[in-house]
Amino acid sequence: QKEVEQNSGPLSVPEGAIASLNCTYSDRGSQSFFWYRQYSGKSPELIMFIYSNGDKEDGRFTAQLNKASQYVSLLIRDSQPSDSATYLCAVKGRNFNKFYFGSGTKLNVKP
Amino acid sequence: DAGVIQSPRHEVTEMGQEVTLRCKPISGHDYLFWYRQTMMRGLELLIYFNNNVPIDDSGMPEDRFSAKMPNASFSTLKIQPSEPRDSAVYFCASSRILQGGVAETSIYFGEGSWLTVV
Numbered sequence: 001q002k003e004v005e006q007n008s009g010p011l012s013v014p015e016g017a018i019a020s021l022n023c024t025y026s027d028r029g030s031q032s033f034f035w036y037r038q039y040s041g042k043s044p045e046l047i048m049f050i051y052s053n054g055d056k057e058d059g060r061f062t063a064q065l066n067k068a069s070q071y072v073s074l075l076i077r078d079s080q081p082s083d084s085a086t087y088l089c090a091v092k093g094r095n096f097n098k099f100y101f102g103s104g105t106k107l108n109v110k111p
Numbered sequence: 112d113a114g115v116i117q118s119p120r121h122e123v124t125e126m127g128q129e130v131t132l133r134c135k136p137i138s139g140h141d142y143l144f145w146y147r148q149t150m151m152r153g154l155e156l157l158i159y160f161n162n163n164v165p166i167d168d169s170g171m172p173e174d175r176f177s178a179k180m181p182n183a184s185f186s187t188l189k190i191q192p193s194e195p196r197d198s199a200v201y202f203c204a205s206s207r208i209l210q211g212g213v214a215e216t217s218i219y220f221g222e223g224s225w226l227t228v229v
Contacts, residue, residue, distance in 0.1 A: 034217055043202060043220040044154070088154065090217075098167065099144070099218055103153035 003027060004091050006102035014110050019076040021105050023089030026070070033065055033072045034090040038104065044088055048074070079109040113137070115221035117203050123227045129191040132224045134203030135184055144218060145178055145188050146202040154202070160186065193228045200225050 005024045013019045021035075032051050036044035050056045050063040050072070062075040072091075076083055086104040093100060116135040124130055136143045144159040158168040163180045171178070175194070180186040190197055206218040 043222050046217045046219070049217055098159075099156065101146075101154040101156075 002102075003093070003100035004089055004102035006087075006089050006105050008103055009106040010108050011105055012108045012110060013079050015079060015081060017079050017109075019079045019083065019107055019109070021074040021076075021087050021089075021107065023072045023074075023091075023102055024070055025072070025089075025091045025100070027091070027093050027100075028067075028070065030070075030091045030093050032092040033063070034092070034099075035061075035063060035072075035074045036088040036090060036101075038086045038088060040085075047087075076107075079107075081109050081111050083107060084109045115203055115205050115219055117201075117221035117224050119224055120222065121225045121227075123229065124193055126194055126228055127192040128228075129189065130193045130197075130226060130228075132188040132201050132203075132226070134186045134188070134221060136186070136203070136205035137207075137219060138184070140205035140207040140219075141183070142206045142218070143180060143186050144202075144204040144206075145186070146204060146220075148200045148202060148223075149198075157188070190226075193226075195228045198227050 003026050034049045035047045037047050038044045048058055048063045050065045053065050053067050056063045060077045064073045086106045088104045089102040091100050118133045141162050145157040146154050148154045157170045158178045159166055160180045178188045200223045202220050202223045204218040204220045
């Protein structure tokens with residue numbers, strides 16, 4: 001079992017819609033959760049992080065965490081074509097700097 | 112502020128040759144990571160350092176791979192001899208512990224070194 005699981009997609013949504021990206025993790029002791037965006041040919045860049053159960057909002061992005069279900073999600077409201085990228089979920093385990101990455105979900109936002 | 116700097120950005124080499132990838136972490140960051148990314152396996156952690164000391168190298172695929180961090184501002188990842196299956200993007204990343212030992216920080220990636228072994 002992989003530490004972090006994501007649906008590889010592609011997930012296609014029309015411009016202006018809400019894109020919902022999901023991630024599950026295996027280690028119940030995981031402490032921190034991150035979403036990275038990676039454009040084709042580029043390096044991953046941090047979008048958001050979340051530590052506590054519930055929702056965290058930052059502009060058009062909302063991260064949701066449910067530790068009981070070991071589930072993390074990212075919602076992108078008013079999706080734009082520029083949001084088209086691969087979104088990587090990352091989980092920091094009990095060991096401080098052991099970051100585990102999912103394989104990423106490819107998002108296509110159609111104009 | 113300068114980000115994580117990697118070199119070379121692109122390298123094409125023949126099977127059997129030695130490859131050395133270089134990384135300069137963000138100033139003040141005391142953790143350094145080497146990741147490898149392929150379509151098949153995604154992002155894999157190869158090794159990470161804390162204060163120049165290797166902490167976990169369990170992701171290093173085999174003895175052909177080695178990594179060093181002689182000082183806080185420089186690290187290398189070496190592959191000797193290289194094989195076609197080593198073709199991938201190699202990312203270096205860094206992070207730091209915030210004041211008071213609160214380890215709530217993310218990691219920041221360099222632009223990657225695109226390696227092709229033919």
